[in-house]
Structures are given as structure tokens and as C-alpha cells.
Amino acid sequence: MKKLKMAVLMLLGGLVWCACQKGKEVTSENHVVNEPLTVEVNGWLDRSEENIRRPEAIERFNHLRQHLQLDKAWKETINRETDILVIPVDEGFSPTRNAAEHTLHCLLMRLAKDGSIQSGHLVQYIPAAKAGSTVPRGLFTSYGTGKKLPDGRIAFMTTTGNFLYESSYRDGKETSFQTIHNPRASTPTDEECVDWYLQTYENGVLVSEVYVFTTCGPYVEEGSSGGSGTGQGPLPQILNNVQDTCLHEMVDQAVSRDCQNSISRFVNNVFGQSNTFHIGFYDAHLPVIGGDAGKATCRPLQTPNNFKVTVTLNSSPGALHGASSEFVAATIFHEVLHGWIDLMGPIDPNGTIGHETMAEPANIERMALALKEMYPNMSDQDARDLAWGGLEETNAYAALSYADKTRIAMTNADYLYGNKGTPCTP
Numbered sequence: 001m002k003k004l005k006m007a008v009l010m011l012l013g014g015l016v017w018c019a020c021q022k023g024k025e026v027t028s029e030n031h032v033v034n035e036p037l038t039v040e041v042n043g044w045l046d047r048s049e050e051n052i053r054r055p056e057a058i059e060r061f062n063h064l065r066q067h068l069q070l071d072k073a074w075k076e077t078i079n080r081e082t083d084i085l086v087i088p089v090d091e092g093f094s095p096t097r098n099a100a101e102h103t104l105h106c107l108l109m110r111l112a113k114d115g116s117i118q119s120g121h122l123v124q125y126i127p128a129a130k131a132g133s134t135v136p137r138g139l140f141t142s143y144g145t146g147k148k149l150p151d152g153r154i155a156f157m158t159t160t161g162n163f164l165y166e167s168s169y170r171d172g173k174e175t176s177f178q179t180i181h182n183p184r185a186s187t188p189t190d191e192e193c194v195d196w197y198l199q200t201y202e203n204g205v206l207v208s209e210v211y212v213f214t215t216c217g218p219y220v221e222e223g224s225s226g227g228s229g230t231g232q233g234p235l236p237q238i239l240n241n242v243q244d245t246c247l248h249e250m251v252d253q254a255v256s257r258d259c260q261n262s263i264s265r266f267v268n269n270v271f272g273q274s275n276t277f278h279i280g281f282y283d284a285h286l287p288v289i290g291g292d293a294g295k296a297t298c299r300p301l302q303t304p305n306n307f308k309v310t311v312t313l314n315s316s317p318g319a320l321h322g323a324s325s326e327f328v329a330a331t332i333f334h335e336v337l338h339g340w341i342d343l344m345g346p347i348d349p350n351g352t353i354g355h356e357t358m359a360e361p362a363n364i365e366r367m368a369l370a371l372k373e374m375y376p377n378m379s380d381q382d383a384r385d386l387a388w389g390g391l392e393e394t395n396a397y398a399a400l401s402y403a404d405k406t407r408i409a410m411t412n413a414d415y416l417y418g419n420k421g422t423p424c425t426p
Contacts, residue, residue, distance in 0.1 A: 038070055041087070041109070044117045048159055057160040060096065064122060064159060067093040068107060074137060078144040078239070085109040085117070088134040095124060096161035102130040107159070108140060122159055127152040144239075148172035177201045180212060237271045239280040244315040246424035250325055251281045253374065254332040261370035263333050266340055278308040279339065283315040293319055293390070296335040298342035309339030324421030326375055327412070330386040333370045337363060359396035364388065375422070382420070385411035
């Protein structure tokens, strides 16, 4: 956690506010019917069909396609970078799984910024009590942003109907998770074949494992075009769900793929290219006096060997809302580095171990270099002083001279209140 020191906060009366205003609310659900989208969807489906070889898989794929209701499609927004297109499937569709239950189906497609389709999955929603004839609007926004979900089950499948994974929810919490997995893939048979198992987890603990099938040679899921099947999933591993306009833009800049510093590369290499490590950025009105500019937590997910780092930025007036962009960037790097340390070592809920590690010379330099890449005109001393922000309770900070501590405190105060640095603008 990056602390907002009491002595600094007493200067609130002299704040220099930036002209950062919260943008208009983003609509999470938008009804979509237009010809270009129909062309895009049909083109994606045509390319997907070209990858299917087995006759029975082609039949299942075309059965799904015949029952798509493109005229009833809608978009949902996961964050400002990720939209998903939800295409309902009519009740005449015959699923390969859970056919006897009150199943609702849709084709869920992840869209790129330019509107092109990145991936597509057949999704099955099984509510605890039958309600309606289509998947409820807003369901996937809640699923993708970690909000409370209604009681029921959500299963993801390929467009040819092959099961991938399923989550069950009760009282807003995930109670069980099933997935097709190859835990023995590292020990293939003499024929270089791999056994696949249906694994069931309850509260994160493996409770059953049932053999399903065997594959020989490289396993490639049929019906994929731009990420379906075993490729890119429907929801991002790097989620920027910060609502404050300025802070949202700062997160984008700090974790940009164009950045070469080790912290930004860590985010993109570890979270951006992994199906098991996830990072989410959020903001909230946290306490100001004696509070934190931000905080980071790392926790295991229900899915085995999956972990999520959650970074929360303090958007309260007097905290990051109104600070210079340099101070905001320093806070983001501080919290990401905190999550890095937790992810690679024992989870440290109190932050003590993490802060001591962050105060090591190599990590102070790591944060300073990240700031210098974003702000090349910043002095080396200011970059290092900002890197020390939030580490005032460490042994390394205690060992600094009084003059160094005073300079670090003043530098952080200047950038926090906008006396130095660049105003945060969206």
C-alpha cells in the first residue's frame, strides 16, 4: 500500500486541482442491429468453419449457426477497451450438454477496439429457476467485472459444442468449478497421447477427477477463428475498470505495451500472455487522512493455479484525484510491484514483507526507471524520491539521513498537490 502521510495531508487547503472531471457513464448494454456487424459475424463464422474437419463437428457448428438470432444481438461493455457481443440462440437449438435442463444459450464474441471479432464461444446459462427465453442482459458485464451473479451455472463451450469449463453460483459466490484438463500431459504414453479429465473443484479444492478422452499429437480445438476454443478467452487477463477518467488513462499509459521498463513489461508478459494470472485495476473512495493512495492484493481464484492481483486506486479528493500524473504513475508502479512480489512469493496481506523488498536498492531503481521512461524530463532525484513514497515504515527508510527523509517527503508532497509535475488530464 502506498500511504498518504498525515503531515502532507494537512496541506489540503493549498491543493492545486486539475481539471479532471469524471466522464459520462458508459452504457453497459447496447442493442445492436446493423449490416456491417452481420457481415463481420458471418465472416468470422465462415473462417471458423474452415478449421473444422470432423463431419459431426461440422454438423454441430452449422446447427448452432442456424439458430443464431442476429437481429436480437446486443453489446455489453467490460471496460473501456473490451466490448463483448451477445448473440442469443433460439430455443430450437439442441445442446450437447445439460440438454434436459432449462438452458439458455448465446454466442459470446469478444470485440477488439476496431470492432473486429477476437474470439467466440458458445455459452450456456442455466438459471436456478427458469426465467425468460434469453440470457439476461448484463450477465457477462457482471461476470467479467467480478460483480454479484444470480444463482445458477455458466458453461463455456467451443462453437462445435465441446465443453471447456463451467462455474456454479449461489448467493453471489462461485461454489464449484469444472474444467477439462490434462494434468498428466507431461507424461504421455508411448504413442505420445494425452489423457484428459473432467476436474471438479469446490471452494478451490479438487474433489473429483474423471477420465473423459485421449488425444494423440498436438491438440487443436476445431471451430476456431481468431481465438475460439483453446485460444484467447472471451474476457481479458488485464482489466482496467477504473472509473475516474484521469486515473483510467494513467493506468493505460503505465501498462502500455509500448513501455520497455521492467514493471510494464512484467504486466504485459505475465498477465497479458497467461490464462492463469490476472490483474485488475479499480478505483474507490478510500480514506484520505492516514489512508492509502492505493492498495494491492493477490489472491488465488477458484480455478486451480489461477491468481488475481487487484490494484485499487484512491479516487477520493485529496488523494489521487487532483494529484499530478507523475504521482499517480508512481502509485500505479508501487502497487503493481507489490502485486508482483506477492505473486512470485508468499502472499503478504499486511504488506510488511513486500514493502521491505520494494525498499531494496534494485527495486527503488526499478520504479525510478519506470517513471523516467514515462517522464524523461523528470530529474533522477525526483524519480527516486517518488519511488520511496509509501515505504516510510521500512527499515531501509529508517536508515536514511534526516535530510534525505525531508527531501523525499517534500518531493512527494509537491507532486501530490500539483506544485510540481504534469496535471492529470484525460
